[in-house]
Amino acid sequence: AQKITQTQPGMFVQEKEAVTLDCTYDTSDQSYGLFWYKQPSSGEMIFLIYQGSYDEQNATEGRYSLNFQKARKSANLVISASQLGDSAMYFCAMREGGQAGTALIFGKGTTLSVSS
Amino acid sequence: DAMVIQNPRYQVTQFGKPVTLSCSQTLNHNVMYWYQQKSSQAPKLLFHYYDKDFNNEADTPDNFQSRRPNTSFCFLDIRSPGLGDAAMYLCATSIGTGGGYTFGSGTRLTVV
Numbered sequence: 001a002q003k004i005t006q007t008q009p010g011m012f013v014q015e016k017e018a019v020t021l022d023c024t025y026d027t028s029d030q031s032y033g034l035f036w037y038k039q040p041s042s043g044e045m046i047f048l049i050y051q052g053s054y055d056e057q058n059a060t061e062g063r064y065s066l067n068f069q070k071a072r073k074s075a076n077l078v079i080s081a082s083q084l085g086d087s088a089m090y091f092c093a094m095r096e097g098g099q100a101g102t103a104l105i106f107g108k109g110t111t112l113s114v115s116s
Numbered sequence: 117d118a119m120v121i122q123n124p125r126y127q128v129t130q131f132g133k134p135v136t137l138s139c140s141q142t143l144n145h146n147v148m149y150w151y152q153q154k155s156s157q158a159p160k161l162l163f164h165y166y167d168k169d170f171n172n173e174a175d176t177p178d179n180f181q182s183r184r185p186n187t188s189f190c191f192l193d194i195r196s197p198g199l200g201d202a203a204m205y206l207c208a209t210s211i212g213t214g215g216g217y218t219f220g221s222g223t224r225l226t227v228v
Contacts, residue, residue, distance in 0.1 A: 004158075035217070043204050045159075045219035091158065101147045101166035101210070104217055106158040 003027065004092050004107035012113050013082045020067070021077045021110045023092030029053075033095040034075040035104065036066065040088045048090075051075055082114045119143070122207050122220035129197050129227055137192040137223045139207030145218070148190040150182060151206040153222075159206055165190060194225075202227045 005024045013019040025034065036048040051059045051066045059066040067076040079086060089111050093104040120141045129135040139148065147166050151159035163172045165184045179201070181193040194201055207220040 037219075043206075043222040043224060045206060045208070045222075047216060047218075050216060101164060101171070103149055103161045103164055104159075104208075105161075108158045109156075 002107075003096075003105045004094055006092055006107035006110050008110045009108075010111045010113065012115065015084060015114060015116050016081050018078060018080045019082055019112065021079070021090050021092075021112065023075045023077065023107060025073050025075060025092075025094050027073075027094065027096050029097045031098045034066070034068070035093045035095070036064070036075075036077045037091045037093060038086075038088045039091060039109070045091070049077065079112075082112075084114050084116060087112060087114045120207055120209055120218050120220040122205075122223050124223060125221060127223055127225050129194075129225065131199065131227055132196050135194050135197055135225070137194075137205050137207075137225070139190045139192075139220055140188050141209045141218075142188070143209055143211075143218060144187060145209035145211050146187075147210045148184060149208040149210075149217075150190070150192050151208065153204040153206060155203075162192070197225070197227045199227050201225065 003026050032053045034051045038046045049059050049061045049064045049066050051068045058068050063080045065078045089109045091109045092107045095102050123138050149164040150162045152162055153159040161173050162176045163182050179195050184190045204222045204224050206222045208217045210217045
């Protein structure tokens with residue numbers, strides 16, 4: 001079974017609108033971390049936002065917020081006031097457990113296209 | 117600025133000719149990871165080092181090897197590249213317990 005599921009292969013939004021990118025996860029660990037990364041066409045992975053499993057409040061970083069619903073195992077990324085420069089691939093990723101050196105597991109990604 | 121640097125950004129190699137990709141970091145992080153990302157797919161973990169301890173993923177082909185001569189450097193060796201090995205190769209680091217992950221800009225490998 002997939003650990004991270006991103007069901008939206010592509011999303012289209014107009015400038016200045018908000019957009020939600022979906023992510024659900026599957027783990028039996030109590031301690032885990034959820035990450036969102038942006039990957040432009042140049043290829044580098046840019047960290048956007050992090051949510052720990054024990055964090056009671058939803059994470060926010062500027063225009064990015066994470067809608068964390070633990071019971072539903074979802075961690076959706078909300079981008080407010082989209083900009084043309086937001087056009088990129090977005091990946092949801094998870095670190096399971098607290099063991100040192102644990103790698104990130106990525107979802108398949110969502111391509112976001114922002115138009116003017 | 118502390119960072120993760122991958123060289124080269126673009127690498128073209130011939131079918132079957134060994135190739136080495138490099139990653140260096142100035143973060144002094146314990147853990148270094150290598151991911152393979154094929155076009156329009158999720159990054160897939162190949163292996164990682166925790167300090168000098170090497171951890172190979174079960175489904176990583178034997179064609180892929182790695183070396184970490186010191187904390188700062190990690191290399192990915194592809195002994196006999198096939199056309200299916202064309203991909204973006206991403207190096208990442210972490211401090212090992214908690215914390216975030218820092219990625220390099222990647223090396224895009226083309227096999228001709």
